[in-house]
Amino acid sequence: MNFDGATIAGFARWGDHVIASHKPRRNEIIAWGPEPGAFNNRGWGSLLALIVMHFTLRKARLEDVPALTALIGESARGLREGYSSDQVEAALGTVLGVDTQLTSDGTYFVAESEGKIVGCGGWSKRNTLFGSDHGPVKNDAWLDPAVDAARIRAFFVHPAWARQGIGSAILQACEEAAAAEGFSRLELAATLPGVLLYQARGFEARERFAAPLPNGKSLPIVRMVKTLPSRPGTRPNASARQRKRVHSRMT
Numbered sequence: 291m292n293f294d295g296a297t298i299a300g301f302a303r304w305g306d307h308v309i310a311s312h313k314p315r316r317n318e319i320i321a322w323g324p325e326p327g328a329f330n331n332r333g334w335g336s337l338l339a340l341i342v343m344h345f346t347l348r349k350a351r352l353e354d355v356p357a358l359t360a361l362i363g364e365s366a367r368g369l370r371e372g373y374s375s376d377q378v379e380a381a382l383g384t385v386l387g388v389d390t391q392l393t394s395d396g397t398y399f400v401a402e403s404e405g406k407i408v409g410c411g412g413w414s415k416r417n418t419l420f421g422s423d424h425g426p427v428k429n430d431a432w433l434d435p436a437v438d439a440a441r442i443r444a445f446f447v448h449p450a451w452a453r454q455g456i457g458s459a460i461l462q463a464c465e466e467a468a469a470a471e472g473f474s475r476l477e478l479a480a481t482l483p484g485v486l487l488y489q490a491r492g493f494e495a496r497e498r499f500a501a502p503l504p505n506g507k508s509l510p511i512v513r514m515v516k517t518l519p520s521r522p523g524t525r526p527n528a529s530a531r532q533r534k535r536v537h538s539r540m541t
């Protein structure tokens with residue numbers, strides 16, 4: 291959940307008590323205090339547990355590009371499980387890199403801690419599935435939310451910040467933004483290190499393919515998809531309505 295620019299982890303209620311639902315992680319500020327109006331006439335109180343994560347999210351700006359390029363290099367080199375270092379070096383700047391179109395579209399996010407960018411990732415309403423400005427499959431045609439899946443693009447976290455929930459927080463922001471623009475499905479091309487994050491967030495692998503690299507070799511990646519839960523009060527999109535009509539004609 292995003293709150294005034296800070297990411298606050300969830301909390302759960304058990305009886306009168308509010309219990310943190312996340313295990314504390316490095317550098318977290320954990321605030322415990324009585325919930326307003328929590329004490330009842332038997333003297334039992336409940337505690338409000340807020341876990342304030344140590345990073346904040348904001349939209350990327352064009353002036354972030356040099357810092358993003360540096361972060362992507364550090365991330366891809368430091369978290370390259372499944373790839374050789376030759377593959378990563380050849381992929382940087384083409385398959386792995388900044389797509390400034392997302393920044394211009396306002397669909398790319400950065401995670402910052404103490405003014406330093408420690409993670410990035412975004413979504414897109416354009417056709418390109420993966421790659422930088424100089425990627426092998428660049429096609430900036432607009433997608434139609436009624437029939438197409440929004441793209442999830444270019445997630446990178448600094449190795450020192452891995453497994454701190456940054457990838458998940460950015461993905462959540464992307465899913466919410468894509469849903470708010472009427473998309474009901476998401477699609478992405480995951481690097482091998484990325485597959486585990488996306489699986490944990492409900493994406494399913496559809497096909498494994500090889501992205502061409504400038505040195506003539508290739509980078510194995512995995513196309514993954516996810517259907518977003520339907521939001522209360524939203525109408526099903528055209529394709530869902532069409533499917534429903536076909537279905538009712540068949541039954």
Ligand SMILES: CC(C)(COP(=O)(O)OP(=O)(O)OC[C@H]1O[C@@H](n2cnc3c(N)ncnc32)[C@H](O)[C@@H]1OP(=O)(O)O)[C@@H](O)C(=O)NCCC(=O)NCCS
Binds near residue numbers: 365444482
């Ligand atoms: C993929 C990446 C963005 C994940 O970012 P992250 O901030 O570390 O991810 P999160 O902390 O939100 O992880 C959420 C969950 O995903 C799964 N996960 C993520 N990385 C994992 C790993 N290396 N091993 C096992 N599970 C992993 C876990 O279930 C994790 O939850 P847990 O830590 O409570 O077990 C990061 O590893 C990265 O930058 N990799 C290098 C660049 C890259 O390949 N990016 C993907 C481009 S498609």
